[in-house]
Amino acid sequence: MSQTEEHMTSIHVPSPIIQVRNLGKYYGNFDPAMIERTGPEHGTARDHVTASIVAAWGVNFDVAAGEALGIVGESGSGKSTVLRCIAGDVAASTGDVRLAPFEDGNVNILDLDPSARRQLRINTLSVVYQDPAEGLALGVTAGGNIADPLTAAGWRNFGSIRDRARELLARTEVPLDRMDDIVRNFSGGMRQRVQIARALANKPPILLLDEPTTGLDASVASGVLDLIRQLLEELQVAAIVVSHDFGVIEMLTERCLVMQHGRVVEDALTDQLLEDPHHPYSQKLVAAART
Amino acid sequence: MTLDTAPHTSPTTIAQLVGHRTTETFALLDEESKREIRRALLHAVCIPGYQVPFGSREMPVARGWGSGGLQVTLACVGSDDAVKVIDQGDDEGVNAVNLRRLVTMSTGIDETTEVYEATLIQSRHRIPEDDMNENHILILQVPVPEPLRGIERDIRELARMHSEADYSRMWVSLYEDKVRNGVITQSTGYPCLVASRYIVATTPIPRWDIPRLHQSKFLTLFGAGREKRVYAIPPYTDVEPLTFEDVPFEVESADGATCRLCGSSESFLVEMPGKQESWSCSDTAWCRRQRNT
Amino acid sequence: MGYAAARGGLNAILTAENLVRRLRDLDPSERIELDQFTGRLRLLVDRVMGESGLWAPELAAMALCQGEGDLIEAVHLLRAYKSTLGRLDTAIPLHANDIQLLRRVVPAFREPGGPQILGRSTDYTARMLTTTDRDIVDASDSTTTLDTALKTRPSNSRMSDVLRDMDLLVDRRRTDDPEPFDITRTPAKPPAPRSALLSSMARAETGALVNQWYRNILGPDGYLHEVTLGEVRHGKLPINVRHPMTGGSVNIGSFRATEVEAIEDLNGSEEDRTRFDVGYGFCFGHNERKAIAMANLDIACYRDGAKSGLEQSLLMTTDGLDSAGFLEHLKLPHYVTFRSMVERKVAVRRVADGSK
Numbered sequence: 037m038s039q040t041e042e043h044m045t046s047i048h049v050p051s052p053i054i055q056v057r058n059l060g061k062y063y064g065n066f067d068p069a070m071i072e073r074t075g076p077e078h079g080t081a082r083d084h085v086t087a088s089i090v091a092a093w094g095v096n097f098d099v100a101a102g103e104a105l106g107i108v109g110e111s112g113s114g115k116s117t118v119l120r121c122i123a124g125d126v127a128a129s130t131g132d133v134r135l136a137p138f139e140d141g142n143v144n145i146l147d148l149d150p151s152a153r154r155q156l157r158i159n160t161l162s163v164v165y166q167d168p169a170e171g172l173a174l175g176v177t178a179g180g181n182i183a184d185p186l187t188a189a190g191w192r193n194f195g196s197i198r199d200r201a202r203e204l205l206a207r208t209e210v211p212l213d214r215m216d217d218i219v220r221n222f223s224g225g226m227r228q229r230v231q232i233a234r235a236l237a238n239k240p241p242i243l244l245l246d247e248p249t250t251g252l253d254a255s256v257a258s259g260v261l262d263l264i265r266q267l268l269e270e271l272q273v274a275a276i277v278v279s280h281d282f283g284v285i286e287m288l289t290e291r292c293l294v295m296q297h298g299r300v301v302e303d304a305l306t307d308q309l310l311e312d313p314h315h316p317y318s319q320k321l322v323a324a325a326r327t
Numbered sequence: 328m329t330l331d332t333a334p335h336t337s338p339t340t341i342a343q344l345v346g347h348r349t350t351e352t353f354a355l356l357d358e359e360s361k362r363e364i365r366r367a368l369l370h371a372v373c374i375p376g377y378q379v380p381f382g383s384r385e386m387p388v389a390r391g392w393g394s395g396g397l398q399v400t401l402a403c404v405g406s407d408d409a410v411k412v413i414d415q416g417d418d419e420g421v422n423a424v425n426l427r428r429l430v431t432m433s434t435g436i437d438e439t440t441e442v443y444e445a446t447l448i449q450s451r452h453r454i455p456e457d458d459m460n461e462n463h464i465l466i467l468q469v470p471v472p473e474p475l476r477g478i479e480r481d482i483r484e485l486a487r488m489h490s491e492a493d494y495s496r497m498w499v500s501l502y503e504d505k506v507r508n509g510v511i512t513q514s515t516g517y518p519c520l521v522a523s524r525y526i527v528a529t530t531p532i533p534r535w536d537i538p539r540l541h542q543s544k545f546l547t548l549f550g551a552g553r554e555k556r557v558y559a560i561p562p563y564t565d566v567e568p569l570t571f572e573d574v575p576f577e578v579e580s581a582d583g584a585t586c587r588l589c590g591s592s593e594s595f596l597v598e599m600p601g602k603q604e605s606w607s608c609s610d611t612a613w614c615r616r617q618r619n620t
Numbered sequence: 621m622g623y624a625a626a627r628g629g630l631n632a633i634l635t636a637e638n639l640v641r642r643l644r645d646l647d648p649s650e651r652i653e654l655d656q657f658t659g660r661l662r663l664l665v666d667r668v669m670g671e672s673g674l675w676a677p678e679l680a681a682m683a684l685c686q687g688e689g690d691l692i693e694a695v696h697l698l699r700a701y702k703s704t705l706g707r708l709d710t711a712i713p714l715h716a717n718d719i720q721l722l723r724r725v726v727p728a729f730r731e732p733g734g735p736q737i738l739g740r741s742t743d744y745t746a747r748m749l750t751t752t753d754r755d756i757v758d759a760s761d762s763t764t765t766l767d768t769a770l771k772t773r774p775s776n777s778r779m780s781d782v783l784r785d786m787d788l789l790v791d792r793r794r795t796d797d798p799e800p801f802d803i804t805r806t807p808a809k810p811p812a813p814r815s816a817l818l819s820s821m822a823r824a825e826t827g828a829l830v831n832q833w834y835r836n837i838l839g840p841d842g843y844l845h846e847v848t849l850g851e852v853r854h855g856k857l858p859i860n861v862r863h864p865m866t867g868g869s870v871n872i873g874s875f876r877a878t879e880v881e882a883i884e885d886l887n888g889s890e891e892d893r894t895r896f897d898v899g900y901g902f903c904f905g906h907n908e909r910k911a912i913a914m915a916n917l918d919i920a921c922y923r924d925g926a927k928s929g930l931e932q933s934l935l936m937t938t939d940g941l942d943s944a945g946f947l948e949h950l951k952l953p954h955y956v957t958f959r960s961m962v963e964r965k966v967a968v969r970r971v972a973d974g975s976k
Contacts, residue, residue, distance in 0.1 A: 151491045173499070180503045187498035194505060194571035216506050357706035363805070382805035385699035390945030392952065415956045419629035422952055428630070452956045470949065482809050482932050509971030514960035531957045553942050555807035579963045597959050609956055 052098035053274035054105075054122075054242060055141065059095040059131035061117050064088030066129075074298065076317060081112065081298040091117040092298045095131070102272035106285035106292030106306060108321065114298040115278045119246050121146070122276070123163045124153045135160060137241040158188045162235035166247035168227035171234065174220040178205060178230045181219060185237040204233035208263060225256035229263065236267070243268075243275040249284060261287055282325035286310060294318045354401040355433045360384055364402035364557070368548060371559035376525030378472050378489075383555040386429075393426050393451060395552030396468035400430055400449045403464060403548075409437040411445035416453040416595070416609035423451070440612040452515070454536040456594045456613040459545040461562065467530045469551035472558065474518040474528040494526055497569065505574060517576075520567045521560055534578045535595040540566040581606060589617035644688055657681035666876070666905025667691065671940050672698035673804070673823040675875040675904055692825075692944045699941060712860045712869055716879055716902075719855040720772035726779055727849040728883055734777030739854065741908075772856055779850030780881050780898045790886070790895045792922075810931045817921060817934060821914040822903050825940030829913035832933060836920065843928070844920050847882035847899065854878050854906050878907050882915035888923065897922070 062070075070083035074090040082089050092114035099105045107115040121128040124145070134141040138160045145156060157163070162185075165171045172181050182201040183191075191197050205215055208229040214222070219230055228248065235243065248264060249257040265287055268275055277288045285292050286306060294302040294315065302315040313319045354361065360382075367381035386394040400410065412427035414420035418440040426449060431438050439445050442457035451468040459465060478496050479485050488494065497518065504511050515531035519540070529537060530549060540547060540560055547560040560566060568576045584606040585592045594613060596606040608614035658665050658677045661684075668680040672695045679698060687693030723739025726732040738744075783789040794814075801808060801816035803823070808816035821829060836842035856876050860869045880901035886893055899919025901911035917934055924930050937943065 150487075151493075154491065154493060176499060176503060177506060179506065180499050183502040184495055184499050187502070188493075188495040192572045194502070194574050197502065197571075352704055355704060357704070359706055360703070380807045380809075382802075383807065384703040384804075385696065385941060386703065387700045389696060389948065390942045391947075391949030392945060394945075415953050420953060421629045421633050424629040424633055451952075452954075470946070481929065482936070483811065483926075508968045509975070510964070510967045512964045512968060514964045515957045531954075533956055533960045553946055577967070579960050580967075595956075597955055 049098045049100040049103075051100070051136070053101050053103075053136045054097075054099035054276070055132075055134045055136075056095060056097050056118075056122065057132040059118060059121055059128060059133065060093040061091045061114075061121055061126065061129045062088050062093070063091060076296045076299055076301055079297065081114065090298045092121070092295075095293075095295075095300055097293060097300075097303065099274045099276060101274055103291065104268050104275040104277055104289045106289035107276065107278045107295060108280065108282065108285050108292055109295035110280055110321070112297075113295040115280075115295045116246055117298075118295070119163075119244050119276060119278045123161070123244055124148070124157065125163075135242060154188075158185055159238055160240055161242040161244065162238075162240040164228075164231055164235050164243070164245045164248050166250050168219075168224065168231045171231045172219050172227060175218055177216050177218050178210060178222070178233075179215045181230055181234045182237050185234060189238045200237065201233075204236055205230070207236075207267075208233040209259075223256070224252050225260055228252060228260050232260075232264065232267070236271070239271075241273055243271075243273045245275065245277045245288075247279055247281075248277070250279070250281065264288060282310065282322065294321065353406075353434060354404055355386070355429070356384060356398070356401055361402045364398055367557050368399065368402065368559065371548070371557050372546070372561050374525075375561055375564050376521030376527045376558060378551075378556040378558045380556055383552045386552065388422075388426065388429070390553035391470060392422065393449075393468045393552070395550030395554075395557070396449050396451070396466050397426055397429065397550070398552055399466045399548050399550035399557060400447055401433070403447060403466070404430065404434055404436060406434065406436060408434075408446045409439050409444055410447045410449065411439050411442065411455075411612075412449045413453060413455065413610075413612075414451040415597070416450075416455070417611045419611065441616075442612070452531045452533075453595070453609060454532055454539050456608070456610040459543070461544050463545040465545055465547045467532070467547060467549050469528065469530045469549045469554075471516075472528055472549065472551040472554050472556045474516075474526045476528075489525060492524065497526060501569060501571070505571070510577070511570060511574065518569050520565075520569060522564050523567075526569065527558060527560075533595055534568070534576070537566070537568050537576070537578070542566075586614060586617075589614045591617055644686075652685055654678055654681040654685065657684055663906060664691075667826060667907055667910075668694045668698065670904040670907050670910060671695045671823060671825055672702070673904075674698050674702050692940050696941055696945075709861050712862060714857060714860065716857075717775055717778065719775055719853060719857050719877075719879065721775050721853060721855040722772055722876075723852075723854040724775065725849075725852045727852070728779055729782075732777060732779060733782065734775055735773050737773065740906075775853070775855075778881070779883070783850070783883070783896060783898075788895055790892050790897050792897065808935050810935060811926060812931070812935055814918075814922070817931065818900065818902070818914075818918060820935050820938065821901070821917060824910075824914075824934075824938035825943065826907060826910040826913075828938040828940065828943065829910055829917060832930075832938065833913045833916050836930070841928075844916065847884050847916055847919065849912065849915075850881040850883045850898065852878075852880050852908060852912065854908070876905055878903055878905065878911040880908070880911040880915040882912070882919060884919040884923070886923075891923075 065086050065088055067086050070086055070088055070090060071093055073083050073085060074081050081091060095118055097105065107118060109115045117126065120126040122133055128146045131146055132144045133146050134143065135145060138145065138156060148156060163171065179198065179201040182204055183197050186197050186200060201215060202212055205212060210226060210229050210233065219227055222230065249261050252260060261284060268288060277285065279285055289306050292306045292309060293300045294317065296317045302318045309318060310322055313322045363382055367379045370379045371377065383395060384398060386397050388394050388397060410427065410430050411418065412423045414423035417423065427438055442448065442455050442459060446462060447464050447466060448455060449466040454465065473485060475485055475488060475497060478500050479488065501511055515533050516528050517534050517537055518526050519529055519537065521527050542563050542565065544562055546562055549558045570576045581596050583592065584596055586594065586596055586608045587605045588607050591608060594608045594610060597609045598604055598606045658681050664684065665677055665680045668684060668691060669675055669677065680694065683694035683697040687697060721735060721737060723741060724735060724737045726736060780789060797813040797815055801813050801819060803816060803819045808820055836844040854876065856874045858871050859873045859875060860871050863870045882899040884897045884899055886895060886897055897919055899915040901914030901918065903910050903914065921930050921934060
């Protein structure tokens with residue numbers, strides 16, 4: 037058994053909300069042997085023979101109801117690739133991803149056509165991006181950004197839309213007197229709160245967060261982080277949190293995966309990982325976070 | 328509508344080929360061109376509200392001046408039709424006159440200002456006040472066929488939005504409009520959902536005319552010559568102006584003004600601004616009939 | 621009196637038409653004969669044919685005369701006339717090397733193979749306006765070598781072929797665009813095959829193409845850089861059709877065209893930086909600036925790969941009749957629209973006043 041496989045504990049849960057099997061993404065030409073030529077043992081995700089990049093490979097995990105799973109690693113580890121493949125922003129090369137709230141988990145969402153994918157993103161799965169500009173229309177008001185998923189889900193009552201937007205903005209601590217200001221005029225932290233409000237508009241059972249506080253000023257980040265923690269607890273969604281920052285992972289998740297060079301090298305309960313990391317790379321990361 | 332049925336014999340010399348094709352054309356365009364346009368129109372009728380591309384020919388009127396409406400009329404016209412042409416509701420508008428004479432000169436058919444006598448009604452920016460029925464085809468001249476043009480410029484993205492019925496950005500723009508202005512400020516060419524599927528540009532007809540399209544007895548064809556598309560609202564089709572259920576669709580109000588010629592307040596009025604504002608019916612033929620009866 | 625609401629609109633039109641005709645035809649100057657257009661204003665005639673997509677010098681001259689020299693008006697007349705003519709046939713495809721050259725310059729090389737003919741061009745003429753009676757050239761003047769100068773010559777070398785032999789050219793030949801896109805029968809919109817783009821530009825308004833090129837060089841949102849021209853050619857090409865009985869090729873006439881090949885230096889990270897690529901320009905008549913702009917824009921559009929809006933701009937905003945017609949349609953009555961806009965302004969003001 038490889039050093040990597042030694043540290044894989046059971047990642048499967050009964051009745052998962054999210055089930056990911058064999059998720060993989062490469063860039064360039066495919067050569068089956070390139071899988072063996074890349075990864076943590078080779079210290080790179082780039083295959084020297086084909087010049088292809090194996091950004092993520094062989095990723096398996098489940099997420100239970102009400103659980104937040106973290107994916108941690110340095111930049112280039114493949115953690116964002118995994119999130120974007122599940123979100124549908126990037127076309128996965130291979131894999132089977134099923135979501136219990138969508139078609140009873142009988143459909144591999146990686147195969148969905150753009151129309152079906154859009155429906156999934158409206159009703160079932162929301163994404164919060166590192167850069168709020170990616171998840172918001174900057175020229176539209178805060179309320180308007182929330183009206184977007186609501187109308188996409190079929191809301192047609194202006195008063196109700198306004199009420200729901202107010203409710204969400206209040207919960208994400210955005211001042212209501214700014215509801216009709218365009219988002220471009222908001223600070224980074226405020227934009228992030230609006231992005232979160234918008235992501236929650238249709239009460240999605242599944243939430244993906246990609247470096248949600250990276251890029252925010254430290255003073256602002258902690259407030260947003262605390263908000264996310266409260267929301268995850270309150271809403272009991274199934275969530276995946278991607279971050280390079282152990283502080284974020286520690287605060288928000290119960291379990292997490294460590295990724296390096298496109299592969300999962302360890303998965304454990306977050307507390308235990310921080311206390312007693314097994315894989316050398318995890319040890320390195322934890323040590324660096326502690327200093 | 329009667330169709331031309333010229334005998335077809337295969338030409339065997341170039342001289343015959345030339346002779347075969349240069350016989351007097353009925354309705355300006357050659358038969359092949361008219362057939363192409365009719366095929367596009369059939370597509371349009373089968374998919375209400377869908378913008379069907381067609382090989383738009385250059386006409387004696389400039390692009391932007393009704394070349395599309397004219398092609399639709401010429402493709403539909405038969406020797407037993409009677410045509411009415413209006414611009415802003417007026418049969419005597421110079422552009423309407425020009426278009427009408429092009430139709431009559433090239434076909435020999437009757438022209439009329441009365442809806443009940445017409446079978447084809449080509450119009451720029453108005454639906455006639457008189458009721459129309461199954462015997463009428465209304466042909467509207469379209470400057471901009473794309474209802475989403477205000478919110479998206481890229482042609483490929485527009486095609487995607489229509490094909491996936493992804494109109495969310497349209498709804499957001501209506502929300503923003505209502506928030507910013509207190510009312511939805513779209514004036515003419517109000518966007519409507521046709522047969523619960525496609526959003527269409529209703530050409531710059533006033534909001535006043537929009538309810539006439541819903542479950543109409545008549546067929547409405549839309550011709551955009553410059554943009555090279557046609558679309559259709561078949562009879563008895565649902566046409567719903569886009570608005571929120573608690574924000575009622577508002578037609579133009581005239582604050583109780585009446586037509587200074589016929590006294591009507593039941594028709595769409597246009598005003599002559601000045602010291603004493605005076606209003607008159609935009610539909611001149613309708614107005615004249617009110618005065619004569 | 622609003623001109624739209626004029627009683628007797630027909631009378632207004634007839635009066636206007638009459639006025640135009642009288643002032644045009646009864647002008648005290650000498651009547652213009654059509655051969656004065658084709659003979660002495662040849663470049664104008666060529667430009668009209670190029671923008672109409674119809675090779676018919678006498679008809680173009682007629683259209684210019686009727687349109688009182690307005691280029692767009694003349695193009696409109698020709699294209700509308702074309703709409704009344706059914707399509708007889710499609711010519712047999714010809715190879716551009718069948719050209720009988722009147723002019724050929726090759727900026728990329730000092731001594732290219734094949735004839736380099738400066739030909740009939742004012743490029744190196746001093747642009748000095750002659751305001752006095754100039755010396756009219758005498759037909760018997762033996763110092764002119766007119767006959768030899770006007771003789772056409774076949775082309776026996778092409779820069780892109782030379783580059784290809786030196787393995788300096790990327791191979792972009794395709795097999796998935798066998799039938800050229802017919803823009804007169806199907807409107808082209810992105811994503812479109814190259815034949816649609818080339819046909820649209822071949823018929824585009826000259827100024828539109830020149831402007832598209834220049835604003836992409838110097839404008840705020842541009843990103844093009846200049847090419848090196850490989851070929852600039854003007855010459856005659858044959859029109860051949862299939863005989864309906866024998867199936868053999870029959871020559872039924874000829875036309876003149878301008879052809880340009882532009883050599884583009886490939887320097888992008890995803891491109892083959894050891895080679896060049898070529899952009900192609902081609903239009904009716906003698907119109908070098910149009911064909912040069914077209915060649916530049918052809919290769920720019922290919923390299924752009926739909927990242928910017930260049931393909932959409934070229935396919936949808938460069939036609940002279942579409943742009944001029946839509947612009948000038950603003951002169952049509954818009955009082956129904958305007959009345960509706962005024963009503964909305966009143967409504968907005970009511971809300972604003974009500975909330976004070």
